[in-house]
Amino acid sequence: MRTYNYRLVNVFAESTFGGNPLCVFEDGRGLTDTEMQALALQFNLSETTFVLPSDDATARVRIFTPTFEMPFAGHPTLGSSFVVRDLRNAGDNITLSMKAGIIPVSAVGDRWTLTANAPTSRDGAPDRATLAATLGIAEQDILDGARWVNTGSDQLIVPLASVDAVRRVAPKPDLLKRQQNALGRSMAYVFAPSGDEAIESRFFFVNHDSVIEDPGTGSATANLGGWILLNQHNPCRFTIAQGAQVGRPCHLALSVSNTGAIQVGGRVIEIGRGTITLP
Numbered sequence: 583m584r585t586y587n588y589r590l591v592n593v594f595a596e597s598t599f600g601g602n603p604l605c606v607f608e609d610g611r612g613l614t615d616t617e618m619q620a621l622a623l624q625f626n627l628s629e630t631t632f633v634l635p636s637d638d639a640t641a642r643v644r645i646f647t648p649t650f651e652m653p654f655a656g657h658p659t660l661g662s663s664f665v666v667r668d669l670r671n672a673g674d675n676i677t678l679s680m681k682a683g684i685i686p687v688s689a690v691g692d693r694w695t696l697t698a699n700a701p702t703s704r705d706g707a708p709d710r711a712t713l714a715a716t717l718g719i720a721e722q723d724i725l726d727g728a729r730w731v732n733t734g735s736d737q738l739i740v741p742l743a744s745v746d747a748v749r750r751v752a753p754k755p756d757l758l759k760r761q762q763n764a765l766g767r768s769m770a771y772v773f774a775p776s777g778d779e780a781i782e783s784r785f786f787f788v789n790h791d792s793v794i795e796d797p798g799t800g801s802a803t804a805n806l807g808g809w810i811l812l813n814q815h816n817p818c819r820f821t822i823a824q825g826a827q828v829g830r831p832c833h834l835a836l837s838v839s840n841t842g843a844i845q846v847g848g849r850v851i852e853i854g855r856g857t858i859t860l861p
Contacts, residue, residue: 584612584860589665593657594798594824594832594848601832601851602798602825604661605630607858608669610644615651621858622646628796629658633666639679641666649789650767654682654734656800656846660694663687664850682734695835695847696800698733701808706730708761713740716761717772718752727813731805733844736763737785739802739809742774745782749827753786753793771802773822781806781822781836797825798832800846807836807844816840 587608595601605625610632622630629645636642643662645652663676674689686697707728714721725741738761742748751772759768769787776782785799803822810816816838825832835847
């Protein structure tokens with residue numbers, strides 16, 4: 583029999599049961615890809631990660647949703663970094679090797695910050711009428727500038743006219759499914775300013791013909807930073823609220839420097855540990 587230790591952490595959390603939950607397996611050696619995918623489905627969180635040795639970083643990390651592997655995601659990066667620091671006694675500045683590249687991560691106490699890859703973007707966002715129908719809101723709720731942005735995960739970034747519009751979004755599964763990135767995955771991030779240096783956002787993706795709302799999405803926050811950079815609104819700094827509609831309030835920090843560096847951060851809280859036994 584084989585045993586594997588894991589930890590449960592909440593990322594972007596300001597309370598014990600806030601934030602976006604994550605399962606981190608401390609040592610993924612000996613697990614096959616099929617087993618990693620099955621374990622991610624077993625826990626059925628938005629992502630589960632597996633820590634592995636690396637020759638070019640503090641650790642290598644693989645990220646799985648219940649249905650597929652991801653090259654990069656924000657809250658798994660920060661939550662895994664929290665665990666790696668403890669496992670490796672690595673200090674407050676570490677690097678994680680992921681399929682999207684080497685991601686630098688730093689900490690001050692239990693608040694972690696990652697530096698995202700430089701953004702790329704592409705045309706192909708639907709017109710305002712299509713976006714409105716897809717998101718279940720009015721055309722006047724949609725601002726110009728929706729784009730696909732990629733700082734590690736290709737996502738549709740949609741600016742809205744008000745916080746009220748953000749809160750009213752109710753995507754139609756069949757229409758959202760038509761908006762696909764290069765990997766055939768459908769996801770959309772909506773946002774609007776909620777005050778000085780404050781934003782409210784929501785993130786949706788399609789899974790088995792249903793729309794799922796993610797509580798706190800670091801990759802989409804990094805892509806928002808890319809959207810800001812591409813629209814030449816840097817330098818800037820924002821606090822982002824996400825997840826209230828699904829009962830998991832998240833608080834994310836985003837900054838874009840005058841040199842174009844995109845950083846995403848938040849607090850990580852560990853809430854439990856356990857062991858899985860496999861044949």
